[in-house]
C-alpha cells in the first residue's frame with residue numbers, strides 16, 4: 397500500500413499523535429470546557445468526539461447524532477486542531493463530510509463486518525479524507541487488514557490503524573485485552589500503516605490508562621487516543637475509563653515517547669554490536685533446537701517400532717518442571733519458560749504423530 401504517514405496528512409499532526417476526546421459529545425458546554433483546558437496544550441494533536449455510539453443493548457445513551465457536529469466545528473476554530481468522529485454507516489459519513497470533519501474512524505464493531513466496511517468505503521470513493529480503522533472485536537488480523545485494504549482500494553491513501561484491544565470473556569484485568577503481538581503483526585504485514593493505541597478502551601478504568609499508554613509506546617505505537625471528560629464521574633457513557641484534562645496532561649508529562657530506530661544506517665555502533673551478538677546467539681539456539689528435533693525424530697521412530705504412545709506424561713512432567721526450575725534460576729520468568737517448553741513439546745508431539753501416521757496433523761497443546 398502506498399499510503400501517507402499521519403504527519404503528511406496536511407493536518408499539522410506531529411510525530412506522536414495524541415487524540416484527546418470525550419467518549420461521547422454530550423453538551424456544548426462540555427466541549428467548551430474541554431477547549432478551555434486544552435487551549436494552550438500543543439501536545440493535543442487531534443480532538444475526537446463520539447457522536448454516534450454503538451450500544452450493545454437499546455435504552456442506553458446512543459449519542460446526540462448530527463446536532464452535535466457543529467460543536468466539533470467550533471473545536472476546530474478554537475484549538476486549531478483536526479477533529480475526528482466514528483462512522484458506522486453511509487449516513488454518518490454523509491453528515492460528517494457535510495460538517496467538515498477532518499478524519500473518520502471505523503469502530504471495532506464495524507470492522508468485524510466486511511459488508512459494512514465496504515459500504516462505508518464505497519461512500520468515500522473519490523473523497524480525500526483520512527480514515528483510521530480500529531481492530532475488530534475478535535483478534536482476527538485478516539479482518540483488520542481487510543478493512544484497511546477496502547479503504548485503500550477506493551482511493552483513501554491517508555490511513556492509520558487503532559489498537560483498542562480485543563474482547564476476552566475470561567480476562568479479569570482489561571475491558572478489552574491488548575494483543576501487542578497482533579498489532580506488531582499488522583506492522584509487519586503493512587509496514588506503512590501507523591498504529592494509534594486506545595488505552596481507555598483497553599483498560600476500562602482510568603487508573604490503568606497511564607500504564608497501558610506507556611506499554612503501547614514501548615511497543616512502538618505511533619500515538620494515543622485517550623478519552624477525556626471535564627468531569628468523568630458525570631459522563632453519560634464510559635464514566636469509569638475517562639480522565640479529566642488535568643489527569644491527561646499529567647499523563648502526557650510522565651510517559652516517555654520513545655524513539656524508534658527504523659533504518660539500518662541510523663543504528664549506533666554499540667547497539668549494532670549487541671545486535672550482532674544476538675544474531676549469533678539466535679543462530680546457536682536454532683542449531684540446538686534442530687539437534688533436539690532430530691533426536692525427537694529418532695525417539696519417534698523407536699516409538700513407532702515398539703508401538704509406544706507419543707505422549708509420555710511422566711517424562712514430560714519431569715522435563716517441564718526441571719527446565720522451568722533451571723530457567724527461573726537464571727532470571728527467566730516461570731510463564732516464559734512454560735510457554736517456551738510447551739511450544740517445543742507441541743512440536744515434538746506433532747513431528748512424532750506425523751512420523752507415525754505419515755500425514756500432517758495440527759499441533760496439540762498438552763500440559
Ligand SMILES: O=C(O)C(=O)C[C@]1(C(=O)O)C=C[C@@H](O)C=C1
Nearest residue numbers: 695706707708711712715741744
Ligand atoms: O521422551 C520422549 O518420549 C519424547 O518423545 C520427548 C518429549 C520431549 O519433547 O521432551 C516429547 C514427547 C513426550 O511427551 C515427552 C518428551
